[in-house]
Amino acid sequence: MSTKSERMWRRRSLWSLIVLIPLTLFETSYDSVRELLSGNDLWPKDVAAGETVRFGGSNWQFVSLKPVEVLKTASSLPSSSVPLTARFLVEIGNPDLQNLWLGCSIRLVDPVGRLWQPASIPGMPSVAEGIKSCGAAAFSGAQSGERMVIEESFLVPREVATEVRPTLGVGSERPSYLRFARPL
Template sequence: MRRLSLWTLPVVLALGLFLQSYENAWEWWRSRELFAREVPASAAASLGGAEWKLTGLRRVAERSDGRAVMLLDMEAVVRDPEAFALLPCRLVLEAPDGRRWSPQFLTPSEVNRLPERRGLTIPTCTQALASKPAAGATLRIGEGFVLPAGTAGEVRPVLSLPAERPRYLRFQVPG
């Protein structure tokens, strides 16, 4: 019985490692952005229960250290509220070399430089999803970014939602 136990120990350990790594690999697959769908400038694309459209990506300020402050505006028309309300929303700016920048908190003085933004509270992507809008609702979404000097003109917005991963949208910027 002792020899049998010793011979089955490596088999049981290998099986346990396989089952643990399978679960981790599946979770990795579901959380990664692997397959991009290019969205032409000024066009809308469907993702995660909504039609998404890039309405603006503007440089609004420059900080004293040379970093650029950018505001991203998107519009989402909700088609399937259940698929749309799954969190978290991942909205980033991506450079051609693959570097990515996540949204950052911007001071009100940086955001209010645009006349159309003064006095408005525009929800972030996560706030918009968490509001659980009804089908047919049109949401305006805004995010702020701080980019290193010299990268502001070459970035593109990337949108990823849990209901659609590993697929995601990469928007072309007009101009």
């Protein structure tokens, strides 16, 4: 038979589990949750058409999302798809783009939340001189005050081509990201 002292300590031990188990779960999952939040675009900030917004240390303006004419001879694209090009004008603020724009991601999203990543499209005209992708711009060595044009190409289903909106996420701003309205 256990003594009164033993029963008291057993009761205290059981009550301490109420505090220790949640603390242990928090401690073991903290790094995973922090990594999840810093590596994903979770909270949108809507940007009106034509508006310039400070993001990732630079000023971003969404200019256009236009269909692109693909060379007929080189194209093997499905007839139900449309190639689109998203164009941004960026004025560099803080020139530490390698850190601020780490994991730079421009994507398209439709009204129900489906996402499209940039795509390499066969038969698409080559990018004009001076235009960069988001990733290339991050490592371009651009200086403060410099202006650049950033473009990404996408292949989306024809039925959502007029509804998709571009989004922009950079490592220094995550888990927040920008969701741009299309110019009228």
